[in-house]
Amino acid sequence: MVQKSKNGNAFFERGSWYHRIKWYDEDYLVRYGKKGGFKTEEEAEKSYRKYLKAFEDQKRTLMRRKDTRLEFKQYLQEWLQCQTCFQSTTKKVYQYVLGQALPYMHTMKLCAVNERYLETAIQKVSERTESYGLKLYELFSMALSDAFSESLIEYNPMQECKRPKRKKIELHILNEQQKSLFMRSAKCSSWYLEILLCMFCGMKRGEIYALRFDDFHVEERTVTITHQVSAEYVKKEDGNYICVPTEKEIEMENARRILRVPEIIMEELEKRRTKNEDKRILYGNRYKEHHLISCQKNGDYRSLGSMNAALKRLCKQAGIPNMTTQDLRDMYAEMMLKSENVSFLKLTALMGYGTIEETYERYSDLLVRNEDQNKYINQILGEEGMF
Incomplete structure (x- = not known):
């Protein structure tokens, strides 16, 4: 009986490990063979995956050249699927943006695509969300540049397309009185620690949801950010999708960072530790232990929209305009530009943005003046000795 590897892709014969290979000949016919001489099944499995990828790449290339009737939408989807240079989060953004654009794109052959067709799709998506229009422009540019390089089109229509202009970002910054009113309401809520982390550390909602007590260094008063919780859309048996909070390691090196933490946050952290321990005892075996600082009563991950919903209630209670977690981060940027x-x-x-250009574009209009950070926070909280 032939000895096979665990995955069944490799087999042992004549004193070494082998695996099957296949490739296309010049007539687009699939040819088969085998490759051997591997000392271990792991080496054979690794080689198998390498040859399988090469076959799939060859298949896509040949099918494109063979079929001159390739539709533009089909090409975009296949091109995006093949991109391995993108980080997974970046790829998901482009996939989502393309999904938003497809309903506005009527069927057209790749070779017939023109600038008017492309600009119409970009404009339609921009009308819904401006940033998505810019991402669609990027996607079209990269995909059609490759199509031109592979001689699938005679010219690149994106050369004639106008890049959509980004409107000036309007920041929703509360005045000092509104901030004090808001913090007065926030202090009595179960979201006080999360609000402090947003407003005085500039952390993103997903980063806060993934924080554990071990991420904080008490003596140095710092927090290390390496993970975040984001939306994962899972298909149910009935075909519909549900949004599931999923923790993942942060891929962007710029977004992984260590921040200094104000004393008030360290104090609230210990209070939260006690509250979470009480919940763990109360729920017993039903408690889902993830060691999170921000979690549901049963210890599980919070839903992604829960913090913004809580902020809306707090703002209404304080009698101030509605805010989101991004607005709190914007006020952190204001504080850092003012105080230091x-x-x-x-x-x-500090804020984990990808480029300095992105940061400048968002915050360039903020008034910069020197003001003591400790005094700034104490003024908002109405207390002393927060740092």
């Missing part, structure tokens, strides 16, 4: 006169390069690192 930090550079945009440093602010980019």
Whole structure:
């Protein structure tokens, strides 16, 4: 009986490990063979995956050249699926944006695509969400550049397309009185620690949801950010999708960072530790232990929209305009520019933005003046000795 590897892709014969291979000949016919001489099944399995990928790449290339009737929408989907240089989060963004654009794109052959067709799709998507229009422009540019390089089209219509202009970002910054009213309401809520982390550390909602007590260094008063919770759409048996909070390691190196933490946050952290321990005892075996600082009563991950929903209730209670977690982050940027006169390069690192250009575009209009950070926080909280 032939000895096979665990995955069944490799087999042992004549003193070494082998695996099957296949490829296309010049007539587009699939040919088969085998490759051997491997000392271990792991080496054979690795080689098998390498040859399988090469076969799939060859298949896509040949089918494109063979079929001159390739539709543009089909090409975009196949091209995006083949991109291995993108980070998974970046790829998901482009996939989502393309999904938003497809309903506005009537069927057209790749070779017939023109700038008017492309600009119409970009405009339709931009009308829904401006940033998606810019991402669609990027997607079209990269995909059609490759199509031109592979001689699938005679010219690149994106050369004639106008890049959509980004409107100036309007920041929703509360005045000092509104901030004090808001923090007065927030202090009595179960979201006080999360609000402090957003407003005085500039952390994103997903980063807060993934924080554990071990991420905080008490003596140095720092927090290390390496994970985040994001939306994962899971298909149910009935065909519909549900949004499931899923924790993942942060892929962007710029977004992984260590931040200094105000004393008030360290104090609230210990209070939260006690509350979570009480919940764990109360729920017993039903408690889902993830060691999270921000979690549901049973210890499980919070739903992604729960914090913004809580902020809406708090703002209504305080009698101030509605805010989101991003608005709290914007007020952190305002604080850092006011209190320490930090550079945009440093602010980019503190907030985990991808580029300094992105940070400058969002915050360039904020008034920069030197003001003591400790005094700034104490003024908002109405207390002393927060740092």
